[in-house]
Amino acid sequence: MMKLNAVAAGALVVALLISVQPAAADGDGRGYDKKGVEYTVRKEVEKAIKCDSGVGAALVRLVFHDCWVNGCDGSVLLDKTPYSINNGGTEKAAVNNIGLAGFDVIDVIKAKLGAAVSCADIVVLAGRDAAAILSRGRITYAVETGRKDGVVSSAAAADATLPTSTMEFQQLKDNFARKGFTQGELVILSGAHSIGVSHLSSFHDRLDSSTATPIDGRYAAALAKDVDAQKAAQMTPDPTEKNNIRDMTSKFRKASGYDATGVDTAAVGALDNSYYHANLQNMVLFKSDWVLRTDDDAATDLVEYRDNATKWDNDFADAMAKLSKLPAEGSHFEIRKNCRTTNQNYYYY
Ligand code: HEM
Known part of the structure; x- marks a missing residue:
């Protein structure tokens, strides 16, 4: 790394x-x-x-x-x-x-x-x-x-x-269907979360133990620590975090136990299939990303896109064109x- x-x-x-x-x-x-x-x-x-x-x-x-x-x-x-x-x-x-x-x-x-x-x-x-x-x-x-x-x-x-980031899988699927997009395209387009940032308010449910959907415990702890540090330093109640754990510091990734096998950690900010690596490790911010794991077909797609970067690039391009x-x-x-x-x-x- x-x-x-x-x-x-x-x-x-x-x-x-x-x-x-x-x-x-x-x-x-x-x-x-x-x-x-x-x-x-x-x-x-x-x-x-x-x-x-x-x-x-x-x-x-x-x-x-x-x-x-x-x-x-x-x-x-x-x-x-x-x-x-x-x-x-x-x-x-x-x-x-x-x-x-x-x-x-x-x-x-x-x-x-x-x-x-x-x-x-x-x-x-x-x-x-x-x-x-x-x-x-x-x-x-x-x-x-x-x-x-x-x-x-x-x-x-x-x-x-x-x-919204708190939707269940069926709600996301229905939302995409209303626009003529398939479940497969939902999985493909969600890969856009390999880039960019998110406000705490968009994923705080994942850090709150009373409402949290499964999220890797070490990742959640590292996020909570970072969020608290930002709140204190910037005096803001709604700091941002990088959507992709790949883009966090090596110290943060290590503390989270992130397995970077197959991910180019030097490609900070790159739009690529690293989202699928993170999701399959339970290291994504949104519940709407995590729920893709709960459907058998969607979960199969997650694995396929993790393992085939070129297929995701091509399918993402097609979905964006659509x-x-x-x-x-x-x-x-x-x-x-x-x-x-x-x-x-x-x-x-
Ligand atoms: C599947 C349903 C989706 C949900 C629930 C969702 C939700 C979100 C949320 C909550 C944020 C963070 C906003 C914030 O707190 O600042 C975000 C960021 C982002 N989303 Fe999505 N999103 C979805 C699909 C998509 C799609 C289809 C794309 C693009 C094709 C996309 C691209 C992005 C990007 C690039 C960012 C980071 C933006 C930035 O850093 O300025 N998202 N999304």
């Missing part, structure tokens, strides 16, 4: 960026130079990840949270709409959208591309590029463009639609001038 210091981590990010060239693309027939659009998005995502490696995970998550609610329509980006003001806010205010980020990167890209491209297209392109960079070029897929931006965004709808195609719902669309606001005041809800 290797401990990655800050210099090595920086070098890894640079290596990731160099190793993956922007995808060439044909024109999409909608009148703009798609190659230029894709190139610009790619360059801006590279730049953003170089400045802040955590933003790549945020961009991957943004695709899920935009496309799951009203389809891929950029609704997750809106700060307010006339409707949202008296109705609990836009999707950003949803409990299930805790920690959502990457909005600044979308704004920068939009400022470069203007009316040529919708905010909804930018979300799926940026998420696709972040996945390619963080996976060191192993996860690649084509996405169509031509989406339009929706004008509706509601926190209540996001909370009613997005899955996610990026969820059609926008609603009757009024536009290409927003600013991704955070609708172009006009719409009252058709």
Whole structure:
């Protein structure tokens, strides 16, 4: 096992960026130079990840949270709409959208591309590029463009639609089925939790002995210790932890008894199948990850993806491509001038 210091981590990010060239693309027939659009998005995502490696995970998550609610329509980006003001806010205010980020990167890209491209297209392109960079070029897929931006965004709808980390297996399965996704795709897409961070409030149930679902005892103890240290140092009641134990320090991994066999512990922040190694050791944060072990078929998939990294890369790419195609719902669309606001005041809800 290797401990990655800050210099090595920086070098890894640079290596990731160099190793993956922007995808060439044909024109999409909608009148703009798609190659230029894709190139610009790619360059801006590279730049953003170089400045802040955590933003790549945020961009991957943004695709899920935009496309799951009203389809891929950029609704997750809106700060307010006339409707949202008296109705609990836009999707950003949803409990299930805790920690959502990457909005600044979308704004920068939009400022470069203007009316040529919708905010909804930018979300799926940026998420696709972040996945390619963080996976060191192993996860690649084509996405169509031509989406339009929706004008509706509601926190209540996001909370009613997005899955939560405390769901049971059947609830997760039903949630995915409602969007046309299979149980297999649930297992595949959950592998996105090989990257990024989570707030304590999203996994505190796992540390509370009165409600805890099985979680490795040593891992839970190491987490509790780290959480307490952060609370004391930062005076925050809701600190964050890395989703993937691979990304914790070697001291933390050792204290947890983590078995890194088959995992590249130097690949801190990489989007890969290490989530399956962690899950099968009971070392994942969310109950929603752990419950995948409780179904025979899902558990078989977990083992398969742990043992076959390339299969997971390919299946994850396919599932992300499918996610990026969820059609926008609603009757009024536009290409927003600013991704955070609708172009006009719409009252058709
Ligand atoms: C299967 C149901 C899922 C549940 C219940 C779930 C839940 C969560 C929760 C609670 C967090 C932490 C939020 C926080 O406390 O800050 C999180 C983070 C994350 N999720 Fe999921 N998620 C699910 C599926 C997905 C999918 C399908 C993707 C992507 C395709 C995804 C990508 C991510 C990423 C990348 C992060 C880290 C974000 C960051 O560091 O900024 N998740 N998820």
